[in-house]
Amino acid sequence: MKCIAIAKKDIIMYYMKGPVVIFGILLPLFLFLAFWIGRDIPENFLMTGLIAMTVFFSSTSVSPVIAPWEGQMRTLERLIACPVSTTTIVFGDVLASLSFGIAISSVPILLCLALGIKIWFLFLIPAIFLSAFCFSCLGLLFSAYPTNLPSTIMMISSMVRFPLIFISGIFIPLEDLPFWGRAISFLSPLTYFTDIVRFSLGLKPFLPIYLDFLILSLFSLIFLGLVIKLQERALLKRL
Amino acid sequence: MIVIEAEGLCKNFGEVRALDGVSFKVKKGKVFGFLGPNGAGKTTTVRILTGIIKPDSGYAWVNGYDVVREKLKVKNSIGVLPEISNAYPDLTAWQNLMLISSLYGIKRREAEKRANELLKEFGIIERKDSKVRGFSKGMKQRLMLCMALISDPKIVFLDEPTSGLDVKSARMIREKILEMEREGKTVFLTSHNMDEVNMLCDEIAIINKGKIVVVDTPERIKQRVGGSVAVEVSFNKKVELDAKRFGDKYIIYTTDPYETICEIVEFARKNGLKIVSINTRTPTLEDAFLKLLEMEEVE
Numbered sequence: 001m002k003c004i005a006i007a008k009k010d011i012i013m014y015y016m017k018g019p020v021v022i023f024g025i026l027l028p029l030f031l032f033l034a035f036w037i038g039r040d041i042p043e044n045f046l047m048t049g050l051i052a053m054t055v056f057f058s059s060t061s062v063s064p065v066i067a068p069w070e071g072q073m074r075t076l077e078r079l080i081a082c083p084v085s086t087t088t089i090v091f092g093d094v095l096a097s098l099s100f101g102i103a104i105s106s107v108p109i110l111l112c113l114a115l116g117i118k119i120w121f122l123f124l125i126p127a128i129f130l131s132a133f134c135f136s137c138l139g140l141l142f143s144a145y146p147t148n149l150p151s152t153i154m155m156i157s158s159m160v161r162f163p164l165i166f167i168s169g170i171f172i173p174l175e176d177l178p179f180w181g182r183a184i185s186f187l188s189p190l191t192y193f194t195d196i197v198r199f200s201l202g203l204k205p206f207l208p209i210y211l212d213f214l215i216l217s218l219f220s221l222i223f224l225g226l227v228i229k230l231q232e233r234a235l236l237k238r239l
Numbered sequence: 240m241i242v243i244e245a246e247g248l249c250k251n252f253g254e255v256r257a258l259d260g261v262s263f264k265v266k267k268g269k270v271f272g273f274l275g276p277n278g279a280g281k282t283t284t285v286r287i288l289t290g291i292i293k294p295d296s297g298y299a300w301v302n303g304y305d306v307v308r309e310k311l312k313v314k315n316s317i318g319v320l321p322e323i324s325n326a327y328p329d330l331t332a333w334q335n336l337m338l339i340s341s342l343y344g345i346k347r348r349e350a351e352k353r354a355n356e357l358l359k360e361f362g363i364i365e366r367k368d369s370k371v372r373g374f375s376k377g378m379k380q381r382l383m384l385c386m387a388l389i390s391d392p393k394i395v396f397l398d399e400p401t402s403g404l405d406v407k408s409a410r411m412i413r414e415k416i417l418e419m420e421r422e423g424k425t426v427f428l429t430s431h432n433m434d435e436v437n438m439l440c441d442e443i444a445i446i447n448k449g450k451i452v453v454v455d456t457p458e459r460i461k462q463r464v465g466g467s468v469a470v471e472v473s474f475n476k477k478v479e480l481d482a483k484r485f486g487d488k489y490i491i492y493t494t495d496p497y498e499t500i501c502e503i504v505e506f507a508r509k510n511g512l513k514i515v516s517i518n519t520r521t522p523t524l525e526d527a528f529l530k531l532l533e534m535e536e537v538e
Contacts, residue, residue, distance in 0.1 A: 001341060001344070002341060002342055002344070004341075005337075005338055005341030005342055006342075008338075009327060009330065009334075009338050012329065012330060012334065013327055013329050013330065073325055073327075073328065074323050074324050074325045075324065075325050075326070075327050077291065077321040077323060077324045078321060078324040078325065078326070078339075078383070078386070079342075080291055081289055081290075081291055081314065081319040081321055081324075082314060082339060082342035082343065083311045083312075083314035083315040083342065083343060083344070084311075084314075084342050085311065236291075236292055239286075239291070239292075239323075
């Protein structure tokens with residue numbers, strides 16, 4: 001219940017803002033258009049990229065800056081003076097972030113349906129939930145650096161997020177990458193989500209789907225553990 | 240019955256020693272004042288007692304709970320108005336109160352009843368559905384106090400609750416503190432306002448450079464000042480005098496007011512000065528506070 005209250009607060013305070021919602025949709029859309037225009041690429045490969053980027057960008061867009069904003073607005077001390085643990089605060093922030101990621105992902109999914117692309121929802125829906133959770137934790141990891149300047153956190157976040165887009169099989173399929181490129185791509189959780197989306201949209205996945213789910217779950221657990229540990233220290237340094 | 244106890248609290252921030260063996264006890268149902276100059280360690284002490292930060296060494300108990308090992312129990316049993324804090328500006332007053340009540344695990348119906356009572360009491364019920372962003376400083380602070388009291392705590396920590404407020408809001412908060420005392424609640428109050436502390440507190444601790452200088456009642460603290468009488472004098476011109484100057488007045492602490500007044504008159508005669516006003520009074524809490532800090536500096 002306590003983490004739901006924190007998530008509700010986050011959604012009203014940080015997510016339900018026109019620019020945040022529009023940016024959540026526009027950024028992946030522009031990247032998608034830049035990749036698509038002037039090329040002859042199958043629709044389901046394109047939509048795989050759009051869904052993967054939308055979930056990734058929307059789940060990691062706001063979560064990194066919640067803590068610095070709270071430090072800057074001086075609401076953080078009020079929050080941590082309440083009987084809530086750091087774990088509850090982290091879960092609340094993750095819940096808000098993944099809800100936003102899931103909600104925004106409905107836009108490319110509806111676009112797929114409009115284009116007549118068949119979707120295997122049985123795999124896609126759990127994959128979106130799991131990856132939105134994983135990416136939200138990753139987003140919160142960016143805010144482990146204890147500064148109250150959102151711009152610093154955004155810089156760190158962009159330095160990690162944009163390279164991940166290019167190594168995760170969104171623009172170049174994994175099978176077309178050289179060995180070293182593939183080795184790097186396996187370090188990105190986005191790779192495994194993209195692989196599941198490809199499968200859900202009728203393309204051949206690079207890895208067995210169960211392995212994608214398993215590795216994505218592992219990444220989620222590692223990120224969650226790290227976030228709780230690091231935020232414990234970072235929150236106090238923000239006071 | 241002791242409800243707040245600190246024993247040898249120490250806290251360092253890098254090279255800076257913020258608290259150096261702070262110890263005191265607060266009895267149930269009392270208003271306890273915590274005074275000190277800026278950077279003396281007041282907020283650090285409050286943060287430790289409210290479970291926000293951990294001490295490097297020493298112990299503290301609030302409501303019988305250890306502030307380090309049982310910090311969630313401590314937080315659940317107290318209300319806090321932190322010094323450097325704000326309500327969420329893009330939430331309404333009502334949403335802020337409901338958020339805090341959810342974090343305290345208060346049932347919705349009970350929270351709504353309590354929130355309505357508090358908002359009425361603090362004169363912001365008409366603005367309950369307005370975003371806090373548009374509130375004045377006084378209204379924000381009254382809302383923050385509502386948030387601190389939503390769980391109806393037995394112990395309330397108020398860190399500079401009236402600092403920078405308009406007269407109406409400050410008076411409202413002071414009256415609430417007295418009401419809480421009548422209800423048997425314990426109030427831990429930090430303030431810079433000596434009149435406020437003198438008026439509200441049963442007992443006071445003065446802290447300087449992370450060390451407790453004195454813990455006593457306001458009246459007994461006043462008596463501790465070396466001279467029992469303060470002579471306040473004002474001349475028609477600015478002069479060099481070995482005394483504390485406040486505006487156009489000089490204050491001299493003395494045990495022999497007759498002799499001091501004679502010396503002042505003699506001084507005025509010799510220097511061709513006119514005495515505009517002269518009076519004696521017992522030292523205020525502010526006098527005692529400054530004197531004690533001065534003595535501490537000398538030691």
